[in-house]
Amino acid sequence: MVGVKVLDEEKFDVIVVGGGLAGSTAAYILAQQGLEVLLIERGNYAGSKNMTGGRLYAHSLEKIIPNFAEEAPVERKVVNERISMMTEKDAVTMSYHSPRLAETGSDSYVVLRGKFDRWLFDKAEEAGAMVTAGIKVDQLMVEDNRVTGVICGGEEMKADVVILADGVNSLLAEKAGLRKRVQPSHVAVGAKETYELPAKVIEDRFSLTGDEGTAWLFAGSPSSGQVGGGFLYTNKESISIGLVLGLEHITESGKTLEEMMVGFTNHPEIAPLIKDGKLLERSGHVVPEAGLSMVSTLYGDGFLICGDAAGFCLNIGYMVRGMDLAITSGELAAKAVLKAKEKGDFSSSSLQSYKEMLDNSFIMNDLSVYKNFPAFMDNPRIFNQYPSMLSGIMADMFIIDGKPALPLRKKAMKHLKAVGLLNLAKDALNGVKSV
Amino acid sequence: MTVNNIWVITDDQNAVGELCDGGRQLGKQVSVILFSDQNRAQEAISSGADQVYLFGQAGESVMIEDYSKSIAELLRAEKADLVLVYSSIRGKLIAGRIATQLGISVLSNVSELTVDDGSIIVKHMVYGGAAIRTEKALTDTVVVTVGSGVFEAMPKDAARQGKVNEINPNVDNAGIRILETRPKQGELVNLSAAKRVVGVGRGFAAQEDLKMAEEFTALVGAEMACSRPIAEGEKWMSKERYVGVSGVVLKPDIYIALGISGQIQHMVGVNHAKTLVAINKDKNAPIFKQVDIGLVGDLYKVLPKIAEKIKAQN
Amino acid sequence: MRVITCCKAVPEAQDIVVTKDRQISIEKAEWKFGQYDLNAVEAGKQIVEAVGGQLSGLCAGGKILDNSKLRKDILSRGLDDLYVVMDEKMEQADTYQSAKVLEAAIQKMGDFDLVLCGAGSSDLYAQQVGNQLGELLGLPVVNAVNKITPEGDKIIVERTVENAIQVLEISLPAVFSVTSEINVPRIAGMKDIIAANKKSVSKFTLSEINADNLPNSSSEILSTMAPEQVDRRLNILEGESDEVIDAFVKLLSAELK
Ligand SMILES: Cc1cc2nc3c(=O)[nH]c(=O)nc-3n(C[C@H](O)[C@H](O)[C@H](O)COP(=O)(O)OP(=O)(O)OC[C@H]3O[C@@H](n4cnc5c(N)ncnc54)[C@H](O)[C@@H]3O)c2cc1C
Ligand SMILES: Cc1cc2nc3c(=O)[nH]c(=O)nc-3n(C[C@H](O)[C@H](O)[C@H](O)COP(=O)(O)OP(=O)(O)OC[C@H]3O[C@@H](n4cnc5c(N)ncnc54)[C@H](O)[C@@H]3O)c2cc1C
């Protein structure tokens, strides 16, 4: 049995820190290839401490565990996308239905980390990884600038290589001086609440059937005009709803995240959707925001960093995407280790293959596509004036109160002027440039 | 089966009254087994016993539990229908041992006991108080353990007549010798009598901080109680003062919980309070789902202020 | 010295959901070993650490005991090996039936010097299986054991009864139920958890320990229901400002009138 050998020589091939999606994926693949893997999760069970909006783009895990959605505890398959521009009272909503949303490869699922991470963690164990939950890695063992293991509660455990998948505030990497401090402007914070509702009620309110689900994003008043946005995802028997906001903007808005959350959940567009729902949980978490510009050290002598810890997360203001990046980066880290294992060389130069694989993957591609996006988003107009402009136009179009009507062009102009045509053009241009 | 012969076994004289009362309600004939002396036996009779079996105090080095075999024989011979054993530590061990002799289970820590056309029905908590289970006894002799508060002692009647049988039992050779018996310094409290109770929990970071609570308790003229960790983990207060499924169950007019999260095992001890009040800094603490009045705040900050204001009033 | 600790897996009380009309459901509940059985394991561990020997775990229960996480968890707390008796019948076993099965298993487990039980199982909390097991084995049996000091073929224990502390000299083998105050169970470290993976687990069916004909249950379960909920006013104030405190004191004083 795995354990026996390990205890004799007190050393693993690989230690993976963090039982999130990145870590469990890496451990799963390595164990499958017969390596001695130790997967260490701080929470009492994987996912117990993790937070996400809830939408997992399937493509990444699909490659590793085909048809995973059939066995994994996914909540609902997203078949309906909605985006709303909001002001305090109104909302302009676009809705998108398409069979393409359901096609394997481009499908996506709403997940609850408490269940989903746990499942993937257990898969890693089934595959033969040694797993320990409820144990926190306090620091990395570093011997002459080489990571040689981890230290938990005074106990040392050695390994040829350590994979850091310990999430966005990867203190370990920082402590070991492998990575610089995260700048506030580089992170956003998220708040999320989950409301319990009977499946029937959810299906009625979102006109869904069976396992179908809705993904809904919001710009404008949810972040009270600040850079950021809101999200809403339908689970089987609950609704996840939350906000993401640039850390440095919270102060400017003069409102606390909690206050914004209250405002959001009471918005006429939202309130009826979660009506009578029982608040199951409330959580807050940091999101690496600045995309590529935040990606720092990815590997070195005896270590690799993946997932949020590496900064692999796209925050496009109104939506955050990191789970599929976490999974694929975990996969690539594992592959890099397998290569290194063949050579029996775990030095920085040997682990460099990780970076190469990343560069050729969608991860670096998408990160660079959105490279300037955070900057572009970092513009109150997007989240403030445009939503009110849009809803203004809509109001004129739809609200008939007997006042003499203006031709539509004039109606629109009135609102466009409010923002300033020049600004509009500028933002449009930047928007295009940044994508 | 009809319930005629009720037997009461207790190592604590104070329980005799209540258990005899229970016996009289449930059956015809009440026999009491005591481990004391003639006076206590007479007292038991005036409290409702028809017969007393005196297993005199065992020798210094012998545990009364080691009479279990003899007791079991007696119960078998006398065709006991129901055996009410006081749920003291010793009582529990005796109950377990005699039940085993009789080849049956013990129905433990029952909160309610009734006879329904000849069969004995008991209620007791399961899952740490999350549920109450109702069971129907199926055996010829039924052994239950009962705490105080289940029955009400009836007034003593010195005129009652009854028979006292002195037994000199043989001690099972159980291989246990008492080397020493030290009285516990633990003070005697009767929380169940208190009308107002203040309960303290892990919200208090250090023993000396309990002073705050003591002053407050005195101020509102209450008795002080606590959650289990305070009595057992921290040992800051005596065991007699912890409330809950495995501690004391209270029925006060008001219970004020300070720094108590409100886990079920604790709350079942106070659910019968007329008014429940809680102070806790965590607004998601379970206790706030079951209080009449709650204050979300750091007790270190608010308790002194509250005390001030109450003083000001008086 | 060979010590056997009896541990029972139980559903977590706080995971129990109350469905309509006070019915309860343990379907969603996480299973754990009883909080108080961990005191028994710790007590056993301290003994073998002091005088050397082997610490075996014994648990009887339903199919949940197939859960390797559950078994690893208890093994990681210091057991050397674990014996599991698995049968659906055990899911509703009463105290006598449980004691019978444990007795049979212990006979199968070979020589031992001491059997330790917890203060009570976290689901039934009958506080009897230990007492009944001791009586069945015909061995010295004590509950409420609060201190254990091995002395050769004897053992000295302190037992806390209501108003006194008894110091007892007990000949081995014997069966004790320990208090929940006797110690603070250690938290498993990384190495304990890793070690748990290689420890041996022996599984028995009832027939393998010649216990397939259990004695009849002493009682029939008529119902298991959530206690009646008292409706509370839920008048909850938030904050530490003087206004809030005043309001709170006002409410409180009204109750204290
Ligand atoms: C509000 C919000 C909404 C989001 N919405 C989405 C979305 O809809 N779709 C999407 O794809 N992404 C979303 N994301 C991003 C996504 O959640 C993350 O990118 C993803 O969780 C990263 O996974 P990970 O495994 O790298 O890190 P994590 O999921 O954070 O896992 C890290 C793990 O390491 C453990 N750990 C940390 N330190 C230690 C230590 N010292 N020792 C042991 N263990 C340790 C933690 O307990 C945790 O289990 C959202 C994020 C937020 C905050
Ligand atoms: C079989 C079994 C039987 C049990 N029987 C009992 C029993 O009879 N009685 C019993 O009490 N328990 C019992 N327990 C234990 C019970 O499950 C809980 O562990 C216990 O009640 C918790 O006690 P607590 O609320 O004081 O501590 P905690 O649960 O730790 O709660 C402490 C609370 O204090 C709050 N707090 C912290 N700091 C502050 C501050 N500065 N200001 C305000 N609030 C603060 C925290 O928010 C928290 O809610 C039993 C358990 C089991 C398994």
Ligand SMILES: Nc1ncnc2c1ncn2[C@@H]1O[C@H](COP(=O)(O)O)[C@@H](O)[C@H]1O
């Ligand atoms: N099914 C079981 N398996 C193992 N040990 C048990 C079992 N049931 C009870 N015990 C032990 O007996 C003690 C008392 O249980 P109870 O009488 O149910 O309160 C528990 O703390 C355990 O140590």
